[in-house]
Amino acid sequence: MPETLKAIITQTETRPVVVDECVELVEAEVQGKGLIIRGAFKTVKKIKPGFVKGAIDGLLDDWLEKIEPYYGSWQSDTSSAFSAHLTSKKREVANDLLKVTDERAESSKHKTAAKMYRKLRPSALNNVETAVPGLAALIGKHL
DSSP states (O other): OOOOHHHHHTSTTTHHHHHHHHHHHHHHHHHTSOHHHHHHHHHHHHHSTTHHHHHHHHHHHHHHHHHHHHHHHHHHOTTSOHHHHHHTTHHHHHHHHHHHHHHHHHHOSOHHHHHHHHHHGGGHHHHHHHHHHHHHHHHHTTO
16 A cells, blocks of 8 residues: 555654745745735744744644545546646645644634734635645655
8 A cells, every 4th residue: 555645744854854845835935925924924933933833843744634635636647746736726725724724723822823823814725725836846846
């Protein structure tokens, strides 16, 4: 039986690299956004340095579980790269990833971050959808 996406990405030597690359992806995506999003991101980083990296590391397993069905469907037809397959379903992928962050925001002990998340949530689907190609390429290079 083939390895799961989660098993591949969360290997001891791979996980920290993926987390760091995800932080870089988030920072690049934020730089292309409006003043409100850039300001909120800067505030969170100032209040709690390392929060973004910690959040990504803490969410990674759940995100990979959400992406796993796309990996499974791609394995049935590998005629295109996994990154292309995932990007072709970017709206669904974005919705699935946001389900994880919505659940976490509800139970977060970081009240300031949760408050900012709720404030920015209405635009989150478009922002995450825009980031899916970068995420897909990031994951694809580790397969």
